[in-house]
Amino acid sequence: MAVANKRLSDEEFGRQREEVLSMWHTGAQVDFDEAVEFNKTLPPAKNYARQLALAKETGAMLTRSDTGVPSVDEQTEYLKVLQEEGQCDLFGVIIDSLTRTHQYQAAEAAIEKSHRTGEWFLNGFPVVHYGVATTRKLTGAVGRPLQIRGVAPDWRLILEMGLASGFSASSGAGFISFSQFSKRVPLETTIRNYQYNYALMGRYEEAGVPMLPEISGGVGVLTPNSLLHAATVVDALVAAEQGVKNMSLMVHTQGNFVQDAAAMMALPQVCEEYLHQLGYDDVTLSVVATSWSGKFPEDPYEALAAICLGVVASVVGRVQVVHVKTMQEAVTIPGKEANAASLRAGKIVVNMVKDQSLELDHDAMDTEKRMQVAETKAIVDKVLEMGEGDIILGAVKATEVGVLDQVFATNQHVAGKVIGVRDLKGAVRYLDHGSLPFGTEILEFHREKISERESNRGGVVDYDTVVQDLFAISTGTLVQH
Amino acid sequence: MAVANKRLSDEEFGRQREEVLSMWHTGAQVDFDEAVEFNKTLPPAKNYARQLALAKETGAMLTRSDTGVPSVDEQTEYLKVLQEEGQCDLFGVIIDSLTRTHQYQAAEAAIEKSHRTGEWFLNGFPVVHYGVATTRKLTGAVGRPLQIRGVAPDWRLILEMGLASGFSASSGAGFISFSQFSKRVPLETTIRNYQYNYALMGRYEEAGVPMLPEISGGVGVLTPNSLLHAATVVDALVAAEQGVKNMSLMVHTQGNFVQDAAAMMALPQVCEEYLHQLGYDDVTLSVVATSWSGKFPEDPYEALAAICLGVVASVVGRVQVVHVKTMQEAVTIPGKEANAASLRAGKIVVNMVKDQSLELDHDAMDTEKRMQVAETKAIVDKVLEMGEGDIILGAVKATEVGVLDQVFATNQHVAGKVIGVRDLKGAVRYLDHGSLPFGTEILEFHREKISERESNRGGVVDYDTVVQDLFAISTGTLVQH
Amino acid sequence: MSGSEAPKGTLVTGLIGEDVHIAGIRILEHALRKAGFDVVALGAQVSQDEFVSAAVESRADAILVSSLSGHADALLPGLREKCDEAGLQGIRLYLGGQLMIGDSRWEDVEAKFKEAGVDAVYPPDVQVAQVVADLEADFAG
Amino acid sequence: MSGSEAPKGTLVTGLIGEDVHIAGIRILEHALRKAGFDVVALGAQVSQDEFVSAAVESRADAILVSSLSGHADALLPGLREKCDEAGLQGIRLYLGGQLMIGDSRWEDVEAKFKEAGVDAVYPPDVQVAQVVADLEADFAG
Ligand code: B12
Numbered sequence A, B: 001m002a003v004a005n006k007r008l009s010d011e012e013f014g015r016q017r018e019e020v021l022s023m024w025h026t027g028a029q030v031d032f033d034e035a036v037e038f039n040k041t042l043p044p045a046k047n048y049a050r051q052l053a054l055a056k057e058t059g060a061m062l063t064r065s066d067t068g069v070p071s072v073d074e075q076t077e078y079l080k081v082l083q084e085e086g087q088c089d090l091f092g093v094i095i096d097s098l099t100r101t102h103q104y105q106a107a108e109a110a111i112e113k114s115h116r117t118g119e120w121f122l123n124g125f126p127v128v129h130y131g132v133a134t135t136r137k138l139t140g141a142v143g144r145p146l147q148i149r150g151v152a153p154d155w156r157l158i159l160e161m162g163l164a165s166g167f168s169a170s171s172g173a174g175f176i177s178f179s180q181f182s183k184r185v186p187l188e189t190t191i192r193n194y195q196y197n198y199a200l201m202g203r204y205e206e207a208g209v210p211m212l213p214e215i216s217g218g219v220g221v222l223t224p225n226s227l228l229h230a231a232t233v234v235d236a237l238v239a240a241e242q243g244v245k246n247m248s249l250m251v252h253t254q255g256n257f258v259q260d261a262a263a264m265m266a267l268p269q270v271c272e273e274y275l276h277q278l279g280y281d282d283v284t285l286s287v288v289a290t291s292w293s294g295k296f297p298e299d300p301y302e303a304l305a306a307i308c309l310g311v312v313a314s315v316v317g318r319v320q321v322v323h324v325k326t327m328q329e330a331v332t333i334p335g336k337e338a339n340a341a342s343l344r345a346g347k348i349v350v351n352m353v354k355d356q357s358l359e360l361d362h363d364a365m366d367t368e369k370r371m372q373v374a375e376t377k378a379i380v381d382k383v384l385e386m387g388e389g390d391i392i393l394g395a396v397k398a399t400e401v402g403v404l405d406q407v408f409a410t411n412q413h414v415a416g417k418v419i420g421v422r423d424l425k426g427a428v429r430y431l432d433h434g435s436l437p438f439g440t441e442i443l444e445f446h447r448e449k450i451s452e453r454e455s456n457r458g459g460v461v462d463y464d465t466v467v468q469d470l471f472a473i474s475t476g477t478l479v480q481h
Numbered sequence C, D: 001m002s003g004s005e006a007p008k009g010t011l012v013t014g015l016i017g018e019d020v021h022i023a024g025i026r027i028l029e030h031a032l033r034k035a036g037f038d039v040v041a042l043g044a045q046v047s048q049d050e051f052v053s054a055a056v057e058s059r060a061d062a063i064l065v066s067s068l069s070g071h072a073d074a075l076l077p078g079l080r081e082k083c084d085e086a087g088l089q090g091i092r093l094y095l096g097g098q099l100m101i102g103d104s105r106w107e108d109v110e111a112k113f114k115e116a117g118v119d120a121v122y123p124p125d126v127q128v129a130q131v132v133a134d135l136e137a138d139f140a141g
């Protein structure tokens, strides 16, 4: 059955729901009406969407830190430390990747082993395992909004469990979970699953509890922005159709201030346009910028410096949320103290840069924004055209022929023809644009930028340069000449 | 006897020299000719001026870290750790403030007590106490240039000792040591002492060993840049007359990127103009930017973030040297590991920002530069006028009437009428310009900027605001609204 | 396999378990191919069985297992035994990535996986060139 | 000294020894004057003798010593005795700034200076308003 961008009927939703909640025994604990009532008892200060809408209004920039550990007591302790010592505004709780891939038994064994040995054998918080009552205790331990984090082709049970337990936002999206977090699952399947996720959020929304998806179009590993923007727009349109009214769009900082800040401005602009064009006029968009997402320097102080630079770009880009990784990112799942310390550093950068309303060279910013918008539109327009107006039908076809594509994808169905590389200033450009429907202006722009680096080094920029670029920052520089 | 800006005769220099070298018994160890020969045995990689000239040519940005501890073994260990673990390019060795104020006996007692107890009772390295042979072992322990650091009304013996011992640069200048590091000493006296210092460097230069003064016009505690620039130009002209051929001009970062970066560009430009105007055409100028120089946040990670932001501004300002303080600045004389860690963070920021040739909003930068240049010229022109072309005679008169002034000065002879305050974006403006010879354009510019902050807060900006501003950053923000 | 045109050896590569950190192994594959190896790239999320059957099918000389998610401890043990069962006695097993959660000492991590039958274990800061050089040395002649 | 217009007390302020860190004490002086104290500000680089004679001349109620360079340990002891010798028995001594080099525990630092005769010792993160409030309390009535 072809998936189209149509609101799930109550019957279809109800049918899936039964299936979802029976995937693991704790699913039975979720009762939608009770969950809505529970969520209504929470103060607005704990609702993610409300806080982001407020931030957008007041110009505030909130910090978010993501953590995930297998023990619920320890996870609670983490959140408390982040709130108190890290002045953290928003909490992300990462779900372990065994749970995400439905390996509930293996996850349970790893939890048991973690408890027994006191060491950790699981890379996140297994929300499904703990269930509603226990997880509500966790979310009740802090006074600010929480997001349930992770990306997986089938995130439905995790989301049910999370939203019923006091989380009011969730990461993940259909295209990224297809292209970056699965291997053989077809796009139709992940999109169908995400229709469910968005529909669930939409139903909470209708019941008076705004729930927010944080939509990412891929990962920020040497990936040109428009590739990510286009996939983000696709998911935003899917979410809107299912009744989601508040969305956060993610930009992955990749090291060049102008490019990163421009991305934070271009993405909501172009997304807004498409929402409007397709008749979704009551959606509130916010932007979240992540920390550096490539390989980190091992040294924690170098890592912290790189994180701070990402925050600078994010404040220049006037986002609502700044995601702050930790100084131990290269090394391990971070300790809570290191996490809180990194957050404090991030916060003072937010304050210092925000206070001075820093602006970068306007010409450079304008060009960068203009190009990102043009590239994104070239892709999304083509997708809509291929779907005869239906973004999902279009996306499926576009993916087959590489009109939607990803760099370093994990899924075999992704064309994987696009290759990104840094230009002389460290901005990520298309070394190979694969089958993206770009006109000559766009292609020449990228070619030109890459050739600047070539002239500078007196040598060709090729896949070996891409390999060098993958180690950017971790080796101490952004661009190796 | 009025001091004029005239090259010290060999007789006068020789006379003073005898006096200087007999201030403490180790002075007798200094033999100029032998010291020149010794310096000539050192590789160019260890000569400060040569390395800075090279950096200017190639666009390199070097990092410098300042340390000063009472034990020579420990100081050696510090330098080695900074070189190896901190990738430090230039070393500053801070002389303790007892030695700087000629309290040699007290310093000796503190050294003895430090050695005996293993704790430190002295805030720097007492170079005079250790003498030439021992200090040469210290400077010989590292392979990069060293600067002897500190400011004092009478720095002559310290400088003699330092340059004879393998240091090839020195901090300090006549006006700052008068206004900020002494209480009753008149400007004539400090300038006369600095004429000697510059003359000593000039004589090394003539003998084939370039020696570099790093000239600062004051301290960066809530001080408008032009006030510092003007005093810097005064000392540069004094140094040039004594035969100094390489100078580094210091800019104190104070938190607003545009203002800080503009200062790094405006200062060498205006200084170059005056050197040229007065016939000193063969002087090579470089610029050094310091870390934040106000009160630091106590938290080491916040402090590190603030330091990193200063480095961003410094790289945008295209300086040759970035001075990197440490994450323990608020707390204590830093440990070597914390120092090396801060340097690594500073270095990665240099690399990441330099790689992308970051430029800020051109209009804002142009305005800021233009105003700083205009203000500085207004002051220096007036000083020259008052001295009938002689910068020293002028400076003495100008200081009396507050045409040269300082904020938070320590010397009773400083008018101290000028008050600085932050504007809405955190740039430091003249709240009170005292007796500075400013025209209406300048005054209106500052008034305008301050009134923006007033409108924003809906209240007056006055001395209470100055008090708030003194805690900027240490309380987590740059501007308190 | 000594002629200059013949492949230096056949290698099966992939990320074990649920792992999706694909960038590192992708560039290793590129470098190894360039150096003259035949590479059978299984990509992300490869099970032990998939590794083994791909190695059997391709008559591989070695299996290169990458693992970054921190679950190598749970996912790797047993692979050597499966190889033996499938008749791949003595096939060289290489392992690299960010193997364990928490800051265990590298020596302990290395020992743990060697005990599980891995021939060579690599930390995340290994250079691509180093991996290639080691493999060339191991398959010289 | 209880009328609303009369000064709340006379204070001598200054930085001891070779110290030039003047910003902190300057703003304290401002705040104290605003709160109704008479302040005799000696500024930077004040010797013990200068503190004492200024206090004698101005019939001060207290001396506020600031020290940031880290040498308070060497420069402060003896001040109480000099005060006593000059007939300033019982004059209140306040000390603040960044007193010691190295990261000694605050309790030890405080105890050390109290033993040397200081009545109240303040860490660098003290709020201006706190200092004013304490002095007002000490001189109430
Ligand atoms: C980018 C990244 C991601 C991207 C991956 C995108 C992609 N398409 O590849 C995304 C966002 C998808 C991701 C997801 C997750 N990640 Co992640 N990720 C990273 C990050 C930042 C960089 C990894 C990278 O790309 N390195 C660049 C490549 C070139 O280097 P490399 O992979 O290390 O490979 C080199 C060597 O290791 C070696 N090598 C690797 N494999 C092999 C194999 C052999 C045989 C040999 C000889 C050598 C070898 O050779 C390579 C060249 O030198 C690291 C942290 C870091 N290192 O900075 C975390 C990190 C690996 N991730 C982590 C985690 C926990 C996750 C998540 C579970 C949760 C989360 N944070 O969202 C999910 C996992 C999902 C899953 N199912 O696996 C943890 C792992 C914890 C641990 N091991 O202790 C890390 C360390 C971050 C952290 N500190 O928490 N991640």
Ligand code: B12
Residues within 6 Å of the ligand: B094, B096, B097, B123, B124, B150, B180, B219, B221, B293, B294, B295, B296, B297, B328, B329, B330, B331, B332, B333, B334, B408, B409, B410, B470, B471, D018, D019, D020, D021, D022, D023, D024, D025, D027, D028, D064, D065, D066, D067, D068, D069, D070, D071, D094, D095, D096, D097, D098, D099, D100, D101, D102, D122, D123, D124, D125, D126, D127, D128, D131
């Ligand atoms: C600015 C500064 C300078 C400026 C001072 C400019 C000026 N005109 O004031 C300059 C550049 C001149 C300078 C010089 C030196 N400095 Co300095 N300086 C600083 C810095 C960065 C901030 C100090 C400041 O202005 N604070 C702002 C004011 C508002 O706060 P405050 O002074 O702490 O005052 C508050 C409280 O302490 C309290 N308080 C203060 N005094 C008193 C007294 C009483 C009675 C009471 C109740 C309360 C009280 O109330 C105030 C309001 O809250 C500090 C580090 C830091 N804290 O971040 C180092 C620091 C104080 N300096 C230090 C040193 C070593 C020096 C030098 C010896 C060497 C050098 N680094 O160059 C020279 C000393 C020269 C000399 N002879 O004294 C060290 C001291 C080490 C120690 N104590 O362990 C510090 C801690 C830096 C470091 N980590 O190495 N410095």
